Amino acid sequence: xxxxxxxxxxxxxxxxxxxxxxxxxxxxxxxxxxxxxxxxxxxxxxxxxxxxxxxxxxxxxxxxxxxxxxxxxxxxxxxxxxxxxxxxxxxxxxxxxxxxxxxxxxxxxxxxxxxxxxxxxxxxxxxxxxxxxxxxxxxxxxxxxxxxxxxxxxxxxxxxxxxxxxxxxxxxxxxxxxxxxxxx
Amino acid sequence: xxxxxxxxxxxxxxxxxxxxxxxxxxxxxxxxxxxxxxxxxxxxxxxxxxxxxxxxxxxxxxxxxxxxxxxxxxxxxxxxxxxxxxxxxxxxxxxxxxxxxxxxxxxxxxxxxxxxxxxxxxxxxxxxxxxxxxxxxxxxxxxxxxxxxxxxxxxxxxxxxxxxxxxxxxxxxxxxxxxxxxxx
Amino acid sequence: xxxxxxxxxxxxxxxxxxxxxxxxxxxxxxxxxxxxxxxxxxxxxxxxxxxxxxxxxxxxxxxxxxxxxxxxxxxxxxxxxxxxxxxxxxxxxxxxxxxxxxxxxxxxxxxxxxxxxxxxxxxxxxxxxxxxxxxxxxxxxxxxxxxxxxxxxxxxxxxxxxxxxxxxxxxxxxxxxxxxxxxx
Amino acid sequence: xxxxxxxxxxxxxxxxxxxxxxxxxxxxxxxxxxxxxxxxxxxxxxxxxxxxxxxxxxxxxxxxxxxxxxxxxxxxxxxxxxxxxxxxxxxxxxxxxxxxxxxxxxxxxxxxxxxxxxxxxxxxxxxxxxxxxxxxxxxxxxxxxxxxxxxxxxxxxxxxxxxxxxxxxxxxxxxxxxxxxxxx
Numbered sequence: 001x002x003x004x005x006x007x008x009x010x011x012x013x014x015x016x017x018x019x020x021x022x023x024x025x026x027x028x029x030x031x032x033x034x035x036x037x038x039x040x041x042x043x044x045x046x047x048x049x050x051x052x053x054x055x056x057x058x059x060x061x062x063x064x065x066x067x068x069x070x071x072x073x074x075x076x077x078x079x080x081x082x083x084x085x086x087x088x089x090x091x092x093x094x095x096x097x098x099x100x101x102x103x104x105x106x107x108x109x110x111x112x113x114x115x116x117x118x119x120x121x122x123x124x125x126x127x128x129x130x131x132x133x134x135x136x137x138x139x140x141x142x143x144x145x146x147x148x149x150x151x152x153x154x155x156x157x158x159x160x161x162x163x164x165x166x167x168x169x170x171x172x173x174x175x176x177x178x179x180x181x182x183x184x
Numbered sequence: 185x186x187x188x189x190x191x192x193x194x195x196x197x198x199x200x201x202x203x204x205x206x207x208x209x210x211x212x213x214x215x216x217x218x219x220x221x222x223x224x225x226x227x228x229x230x231x232x233x234x235x236x237x238x239x240x241x242x243x244x245x246x247x248x249x250x251x252x253x254x255x256x257x258x259x260x261x262x263x264x265x266x267x268x269x270x271x272x273x274x275x276x277x278x279x280x281x282x283x284x285x286x287x288x289x290x291x292x293x294x295x296x297x298x299x300x301x302x303x304x305x306x307x308x309x310x311x312x313x314x315x316x317x318x319x320x321x322x323x324x325x326x327x328x329x330x331x332x333x334x335x336x337x338x339x340x341x342x343x344x345x346x347x348x349x350x351x352x353x354x355x356x357x358x359x360x361x362x363x364x365x366x367x368x
Numbered sequence: 369x370x371x372x373x374x375x376x377x378x379x380x381x382x383x384x385x386x387x388x389x390x391x392x393x394x395x396x397x398x399x400x401x402x403x404x405x406x407x408x409x410x411x412x413x414x415x416x417x418x419x420x421x422x423x424x425x426x427x428x429x430x431x432x433x434x435x436x437x438x439x440x441x442x443x444x445x446x447x448x449x450x451x452x453x454x455x456x457x458x459x460x461x462x463x464x465x466x467x468x469x470x471x472x473x474x475x476x477x478x479x480x481x482x483x484x485x486x487x488x489x490x491x492x493x494x495x496x497x498x499x500x501x502x503x504x505x506x507x508x509x510x511x512x513x514x515x516x517x518x519x520x521x522x523x524x525x526x527x528x529x530x531x532x533x534x535x536x537x538x539x540x541x542x543x544x545x546x547x548x549x550x551x552x
Numbered sequence: 553x554x555x556x557x558x559x560x561x562x563x564x565x566x567x568x569x570x571x572x573x574x575x576x577x578x579x580x581x582x583x584x585x586x587x588x589x590x591x592x593x594x595x596x597x598x599x600x601x602x603x604x605x606x607x608x609x610x611x612x613x614x615x616x617x618x619x620x621x622x623x624x625x626x627x628x629x630x631x632x633x634x635x636x637x638x639x640x641x642x643x644x645x646x647x648x649x650x651x652x653x654x655x656x657x658x659x660x661x662x663x664x665x666x667x668x669x670x671x672x673x674x675x676x677x678x679x680x681x682x683x684x685x686x687x688x689x690x691x692x693x694x695x696x697x698x699x700x701x702x703x704x705x706x707x708x709x710x711x712x713x714x715x716x717x718x719x720x721x722x723x724x725x726x727x728x729x730x731x732x733x734x735x736x
Contacts, residue, residue, distance in 0.1 A: 013230065014233045014234045042230065046270045049197075049198045050198045050199055079272075079279075079314075080279055081493075082266075082313055083266070084231065085231060085269040085272040085273030085276055086231070086269070089230065089273075092263045117485070117515065118513060118515075119485070119489075121487075122489065125490070125684075126266055126310050126313070130264040130306075131692070132265060132680065132695060133692075133693075133695070134264055135693040138692075139689070140684045140690075141684075141687040143684060145486060147486075181733050182734070301671070302697060302699075303669070305670050305673040309500075312497070316493075316496065317509075319509040321505065321508050323505070324500045324501075325501075327500060327501070329670060331670075365549050381599070381600035414637055415565070415636065416566055416594070416638075417566045447640075447643075447644045448644060448647055449681050449682050449684060450634075450640060453637040454598045454600075454641075456631075456634060456637040456640055457637030494678050497678070498631075500633060
């Protein structure tokens, strides 16, 4: 059985981020044929084409890391009804330089996570639109909208909700099928 | 006649940015009762709630600047079918800290600009969705989609297209009416 | 004090529609200067430009009705993460024939309603995008996402939730200010 | 070699519809392993859950037709920056009755077509959002935005543009790969 390397990108930078905790839960819950690893995106300079001349080392490392994986899993909060800048920036940096799109063809999936009630729906679907352009085929179903996340984690950041754990396992299993079908 | 102070936010950082050139054209073409000024957003650290404790000086200056204006004009390219991170970051930084939304109630308008053919439509409308949440009422018509911008500017970055100039004047006049109606 | 005539368009056709019940609650809760009336949209033939030659009587009546109001309030469920066809059809029929947009300049607001958990977010924002084009300035805040509506109504379709009633009153008062500012 | 049956849904009803002409061109240009057929959607009553009791014969036929195909190709104009009602209605009718989603798992693709300049971008991406929910995995690249379609067809509705024909062939070949990977 082939094991697929999957990058997790987390759209929140704060130390106690709910999204990071969900990302860590995903690593533990992943099926055997998916190897998940969080890739750092908080150190990427805001995209500016002029910087391609001097090529920040963090951009270079990030692009190399994305190029090396078989698929990408996005875990994102919603900021102002859309994608946090840090995550959109990672998409933009990874898609460049012009003509060298590092995302090309890598199967993706999105989990949106919020302490609020509406599942970070706006972030989830805006991200989908961007991923069309960089040719990341994103799994349709199941969609994953994690609301009121504060109630789902204990003081150590571990999942306490069985139904959420079951859902994430189901989600990851569906994603494994998606990756098998669509990975390069 | 009251003069309204309007911030221009430009969603591109490169030195020879087409969007900056269009922003400068707007300053020249603005009607008498709008005073337009570009506000720097490239120096804002990626939003991270933990930073509110140390409060980066650039965040503070930006928030103060936004608080001081009567309206906001967004000039944006499209990156990967959505808003560039630098501009989304400015929206996010300006909307915080929690409970202190600096955009609140300031009438807005959007001009999307692209060397491509599709008017940066995706950026234009994703930005509209974010601005709903921060309570910036965005002018509906006329919409402004500037395609193939490379053909509209001379080597000094000046507008060469009369029809584009006429359109921008019409757009700014409509925006002036929008600001008069909806400013605080 | 001027009274503004406001059309309510309801995006659900079934007899026991939750959205219709919310629409009726809105009529009762409206402030004195808003006169709300539900306008029928279920009888409009699917838009087909060829029909402009024979002009269905229902299209004609609907266009006349929209032309006569000062503003438009949309109450909509979500079908498949977007606007129900019946409501999108009403927007399309009202925007035509070419060059005679009956919505032009009428201030709008949106309440999305669902028995589900995510507030019919997708319908709410897709409708906003369409309303930009027909020049309906849509109120930004407060947004209105009514989730789990089945729990908010009694067997006679009356609102039982005080907090929802209070929210709708607040929403309608904000809309009244929006209409005063932006009505033609 | 297996041949896949593909339904084409066209989002425009008028007799001389540009979208119908592009749909017919697609049928001629399809690779050997795709068998394309236009499925009628103009006769479907607007979705109303109450009608499930009497089940309109056209709904029944449409659902049976969708159930029978291996994939779905959408050809759509843009009405007011979003999906035409006739096409959204087909998506809604096909997704029901509750618990019997006829679209489930069928690989899809979208071509948006307009006499205008912006490629019917708004319709293209709103349709993508709806198709996520009904579990139609939509091909990411190549995207297909056909602008100024009036210049691409002769008086008999035949494609005159070689570059458009080449693009559509490339698009259909990519879609054939997409269907092979993701069909049932």
